[in-house]
Amino acid sequence: MNATESKNAFSYEDTLSFENAIGFENKYLYEQDPAFSPEMNRKKAIEVKDLNLWYGGNQALKKIYLDIPKNKIFSLIGPSGCGKSTFLRTMNRMNDMISNCRIEGKVCVDGENIYGKGIDVTGLRKRVGMVFQKANPFPMSIYENIAYGPKIHGVSKKEIPGIVEESLRCAALWDEVKDRLKEPALSLSGGQQQRLCIARTLAVKPEVILFDEPCSALDPISTGKIEELMAELKKDYTIVIVTHNMHQAARISDCAAFFLSGELIETGKTAQIFENPQDKRTEGYITGRFG
Amino acid sequence: MTKHSLRDFRENFMKSLFLIGGIGTLLILLLIFAFLFAESFNFFKTYDFWDFLTGTEWKPGASPEMFGLLPLLAGTAAVTVGAIIPAVPVGILSAVYISELAGPKTADILKFAVELSAGIPSVVLGFFGMIHLVPRIQSVFDLTTGQTALTGSIILAIMALPTIISVSEDAISSVPAALKQGSFALGSNHWQTIYKVILPAAVSGISAAVILGIGRAVGETMAVMMVTGNMAIIPGSDIFLSSVRTVTATIALEMGEVAKGTEHYYALFTIGAVLFVITIGINKIAEAVKRKHKQVT
Numbered sequence: 320m321n322a323t324e325s326k327n328a329f330s331y332e333d334t335l336s337f338e339n340a341i342g343f344e345n346k347y348l349y350e351q352d353p354a355f356s357p358e359m360n361r362k363k364a365i366e367v368k369d370l371n372l373w374y375g376g377n378q379a380l381k382k383i384y385l386d387i388p389k390n391k392i393f394s395l396i397g398p399s400g401c402g403k404s405t406f407l408r409t410m411n412r413m414n415d416m417i418s419n420c421r422i423e424g425k426v427c428v429d430g431e432n433i434y435g436k437g438i439d440v441t442g443l444r445k446r447v448g449m450v451f452q453k454a455n456p457f458p459m460s461i462y463e464n465i466a467y468g469p470k471i472h473g474v475s476k477k478e479i480p481g482i483v484e485e486s487l488r489c490a491a492l493w494d495e496v497k498d499r500l501k502e503p504a505l506s507l508s509g510g511q512q513q514r515l516c517i518a519r520t521l522a523v524k525p526e527v528i529l530f531d532e533p534c535s536a537l538d539p540i541s542t543g544k545i546e547e548l549m550a551e552l553k554k555d556y557t558i559v560i561v562t563h564n565m566h567q568a569a570r571i572s573d574c575a576a577f578f579l580s581g582e583l584i585e586t587g588k589t590a591q592i593f594e595n596p597q598d599k600r601t602e603g604y605i606t607g608r609f610g
Numbered sequence: 611m612t613k614h615s616l617r618d619f620r621e622n623f624m625k626s627l628f629l630i631g632g633i634g635t636l637l638i639l640l641l642i643f644a645f646l647f648a649e650s651f652n653f654f655k656t657y658d659f660w661d662f663l664t665g666t667e668w669k670p671g672a673s674p675e676m677f678g679l680l681p682l683l684a685g686t687a688a689v690t691v692g693a694i695i696p697a698v699p700v701g702i703l704s705a706v707y708i709s710e711l712a713g714p715k716t717a718d719i720l721k722f723a724v725e726l727s728a729g730i731p732s733v734v735l736g737f738f739g740m741i742h743l744v745p746r747i748q749s750v751f752d753l754t755t756g757q758t759a760l761t762g763s764i765i766l767a768i769m770a771l772p773t774i775i776s777v778s779e780d781a782i783s784s785v786p787a788a789l790k791q792g793s794f795a796l797g798s799n800h801w802q803t804i805y806k807v808i809l810p811a812a813v814s815g816i817s818a819a820v821i822l823g824i825g826r827a828v829g830e831t832m833a834v835m836m837v838t839g840n841m842a843i844i845p846g847s848d849i850f851l852s853s854v855r856t857v858t859a860t861i862a863l864e865m866g867e868v869a870k871g872t873e874h875y876y877a878l879f880t881i882g883a884v885l886f887v888i889t890i891g892i893n894k895i896a897e898a899v900k901r902k903h904k905q906v907t
Contacts, residue, residue, distance in 0.1 A: 411795065445797030455788040458811050467806065468796040516792070523796055 362429075364389045364527050364557035365410055370424035372405060372581075374417070379405050381581045383424070387527075387574075392549055392558045394568040394589065397578035398604065403561045406578065407529050410559065411447040412440050429526065445472060448525035452532040454512035456504035456519075461496050464504045464515055468523035482522050490518035491548050510541025517548065528552065530560040534567065546571050565605065569593050577601045643886075650883045653677075653876035662880065668842040668855075670864065670874045677877040679884065681842045685759070685854030689834055690827040692763025692850055693770055698820050700767075701774030705816075708775070709782040710804055721779070728772035736836030739765045744837055751851055757839030760850040765833045770823035777822055781815020782808060814903040821896040828888060831858035857885050 365387040372380035380402050387393045395403040405414065412433060414420045425432045433443050445468075456464050465483040474482065483500070487493040492514045496507070504515055513533060520528055530549070534542040549558055549571055562568050568575055569589060576586035577598075585592060585601045596602040654662070657677055665678020704724075708717050739761055748756030785808050793803040809816070839853025840863060846852070855863075861878050868875045 413791065413795065416791070416794065441797045441799050443797075444795055449795035451788060451792065451795075453788060455786070455792040457789060457792065457807055467793075468798075471796070471798045471802045471806070519792075519796065 362389050363387060364428070365559070366425075366427040366430075367409075368425040368427070370406075370409060370422070370426060372402075372409060372414070372423075373421045375419045379581050380409070383583050385576060385583060385586060387557065387559060389557050390553055390555075391573040392553050392560060392571055394572035394575045395559065395561045395578060396563075396565065396568050396575055396604070397584075399563075401578040402581040403578045404531055407531055407559060407561050410527070410529055411444050411449055413449065415440065445523050446525055447527045447529060448520035448523060449529045449531065450513070450516050450520055450533050453536055454509060454516050456507070456512050456515050458503065458505060460501050461504050461507070461515065462500040464519050465522045468519060472523060486518040486522040489521050489552070490514045491544065491551075492518055508541075510537050510544060513537060513541065513545060514548065517545070517552075521552075525556065527557045527559065530558065530562075532561050532563060535563060542567070565593075565607075577604065579604070646879060646883045646886060649876050649879035653873065653880045656873050657877065662877075666844055668860070670868075670877070675873060677873070677880075679881065681844045682855060682857045682860050682881060683884075684844050684849075685838070685842070686828060686856040686858070688759040688845060688849050688854050689762040689766055689838060689856060690824060692759055693766035693827045694820070694824055696763075697767040697770045697774055697823055701771050701819070701823065702778055702816060704771075704775045705778035705782055705819075706804060706809070709779050710800070710808065721776075724772050724775050724779075727768070728776070730769075732769060732830060732833040733836075735765050735769060736833035739833065739837040753851060755839055755853060757837055757853050758851050759838060759845065759854045762834045762838040762854070762856075763850065765837055766827045766830055769830060769833065770826045773826055774819045774823040777819035778812070778816045781812040781819065784815070785811045814900050817899040817903070818896050821892055821899065825889060825892045825896075828892065829858065829885070831856075831862050835859040835862055857881050861885075 363386045365385075367383050367385045367387075370380055370383040371378065383406065395407060397403050408414045409422060409426055410428070410433075414422065422434060424434070426434060428443065428447060432438075457467060459467075462483055465486050466479050469479055469482050484493060484497075487496060492511060495511060496502075496515075499506075504512065507515060513536075517528075517533075534545050537545065546567065549560070552558060553573075560568075560572065572589045574587065575589045575592045577584045577592065577596075577600075579600055585596060585598045587597075592601065593605055596605055662677055662679055664680065665676060666680050667676040667678045668681050669676040704720070708720050708724075712720060743761050743764060744756035746756065747753070747758060747761050751758075789807055789811055790803055793807045798806070834856050835858075838855065838859070840855040840859055841853035842855040842860065843852070845854055861882055864874070865878055868878060
C-alpha cells in the first residue's frame with residue numbers, strides 16, 4: 320500500500336459526520352476549541368478501544384479508550400512506570416517482542432484493528448514508525464541507514480538516492496551531512512544521530528510516527544532542533560510522543576493524555592490539561608506535587 | 611612493627627607476588643621461544659634455508675636427507691581449508707539459530723550440547739574417525755585407503771564447530787537490542803534484521819570465531835594423525851582424496867625415533883618454529899580484524 324496515497328485518500332468534504340468520526344470519550348477536545356475544526360479532525364489516525372495489557376500476571380494498561388487525531392502532536396505524560404511507553408508500543412506492536420505480554424482490546428490504525436486476524440505486522444510498522452529514547456543508528460554509513468528501510472520494502476534502486484536526500488532534508492540534517500554520506504552514522508553527534516533516526520523513519524513514508532522520549536538523552540540545543548522538526552512534521556504526519564518533560568509536552572503538543580498506574584486519567588487539548596485539569600490527580604502531577 | 615608498616619609490608623609482598631607471576635609467564639615464553647629458534651638456527655647451519663622453504667620432498671631416511679617444508683604445509687593447508695569450508699557456515703548458522711531463533715529451552719539444550727562437544731578429547735574423535743569414517747570414505751569414493759585429507763577435514767570440522775558456535779553466539783547475543791528494535795520498527799522482518807543488521811554488527815566477533823576455529827584446526831595433532839594416512843607428498847588435483855601429512859603430525863610421528871643432535875632432530879624443531887609463526891600470524895590477523903570492525907555495543 321502506498322502510504323502517501325492513503326493519507327490523501329479522504330477529502331475535507333468527506334461526508335462522514337464529525338460526531339461519528341470522533342469518539343465520545345474525548346469529544347470535548349474538539350468542541351471547545353475552534354482550532355480543532357471539524358475539517359481538521361474528520362479522521363482519527365488511531366483509535367484505541369478497551370485496551371488491556373498484561374506482563375505476566377501484572378496488568379500494565381487498564382481499559383484504555385483514546386482517539387488520536389490526524390496531523391497533530393499528541394503527548395503522553397505521567398510518572399515513570401505509569402504505562403505510557405507500553406501504551407505507545409501497542410500502536411506498532413513492538414510489545415510482540417516481549418514474550419509474556421498479553422493484549423486484549425482494539426487499536427485501530429486508519430480504521431483497521433491492528434490486533435485483528437491476518438494483520439501484516441511488518442506492513443503495520445511501515446505505516447506506524449518509531450523513534451526511540453536512545454538514538455539507535457545502524458552500524459553502517461549515513462546513507463545506508465536511510466536507504467535501509469526503502470530497500471527492505473523493495474523500493475527500486477533508482478529512487479533510493481532521492482528518498483535519502485528528501486528524508487534527510489525533512490529531518491533538517493541534509494546540510495550537515497550532505498558531504499559525508501559515506502561516513503559511519505556512529506560518527507555523528509548524539510543530536511544528529513537522533514535526527515538521522517527520524518530521517519530513517521521518514522524514509523519508509525509512515526502515516527504515524529511514535530516518539531519514545533526522543534530528547535531525554537540530548538542537550539537543550541539538540542532538543543530544540545528536534546522539537547522544531549516535530550512541529551514541521553505534523554503537517555504531513557501524525558505524531559505521538561511520550562515525554563517526561565512537562566515543559567516539552569506543553570510547548571509542542573496539541574493534545575495530551577495523562578496516565579497513572581496503567582490508567583488513562585485524563586485527555587484533552589494540551590492547554591486545557593495544563594491550565595485547567597479536570598482531575599485532581601492530573602493537577603497534582605502537572606503542578607509537581609508528585610511524579 | 612607498627613600496624614602501619616605491617617600493612618605496607620603486606621602490600622609490597624602481594625605486589626611482588628603478582629610481579630613474580632607476570633615475569634614467570636614471560637620467562638617461560640621467552641625460554642621456549644629462544645630454545646625453538648636456537649635449534650632452528652642449528653638446522654640452517656647445515657641445511658639451506660631456501661631448500662627447506664621451497665623443498666617439495668620430506669625424506670628424512672633418504673640419502674641425502676631431504677627436508678622440504680612444502681608437502682607438510684600442503685597437508686596442513688588441505689585439512690584446514692577442508693575443515694573450515696563446512697564448519698564456518700554451519701557454525702554461524704547454528705549460532706544465529708541459538709541466539710535469535712530458538713526458544714529459551716531449545717537454546718539452553720543446544721548450548722549445553724555445544725559445550726559438551728567442545729569437551730570431547732581429540733584422541734576420541736580420532737578413534738571415531740578411524741573406526742567409522744575411514745572405511746566409509748574408502749568405499750564411497752572407491753579408494754585404496756580411506757585415510758585422506760577429507761577424513762581429517764571432517765574430524766577437524768567437528769572439532770572446530772564448538773569454538774565457532776560459542777564465540778559467534780556470544781558476539782550475536784551482545785548486539786544491542788536497540789538495533790534490533792530499530793530494524794523491526796522500520797517494518798523489516800526477522801530474517802532481514804538478522805541478515806542486514808545483526809550479523810554486520812557482530813562481524814568482529816564472528817571473524818574472531820572463524821579465526822579461532824582455523825587456529826584450532828592448524829594446531830590439532832592427534833585426531834588428524836589418526837585419520838589422514840600421513841604420506842608426506844604434495845597432493846595433486848585430487849588433494850582431498852589423497853593421504854597427507856600435516857606439520858604437527860610430522861613432529862609427533864618422528865620426534866620419538868630421531869637421534870638427538872642430528873640434522874633431522876633440528877629439522878623437527880624448525881617446523882615447530884614454523885607452526886609457532888603461523889599461530890602468531892593467525893592471532894595477529896584476529897586482532898587486526900577486531901580492531902577494524904569494532905563490536906557494536
